[in-house]
Amino acid sequence: MKTKLSGKTTYRREARYRQQAEGAVRPKYLRIQAACIYAGISRQLLYQWIADGSVHSVLVKSFPDSRSGMRMVDVQSIDDHISSFAEAAQNKSEASK
Secondary structure, eight states, rough: OOEEETEEEEEEEHHHHHHHHHHHOOOOOHHHHHHHHTTOOHHHHHHHHHTSSSOOEHHHHHOTTSOOOOOEEEEEHHHHHHHHHHHHHHHHHHTTT
């Protein structure tokens, strides 16, 4: 699969993120790009879910006063949020019967 990341088409980077997202040992947290690949969603939608509080994330900084850091997304919260869509659709179909 060909994906555009940071202006360049790369296969190795996507393969690394996919391997991280679908690894044999399931990680508790993923970086933003790996979380997007794992969930099959865009960065914009993931950031929207984080802003809404639907998906939990943490910012890991080297030093407390650093201006930047690495955003890590909780995998279980992604799964729970996506499952909530399936449950809502199921409840809606049962209500319409």
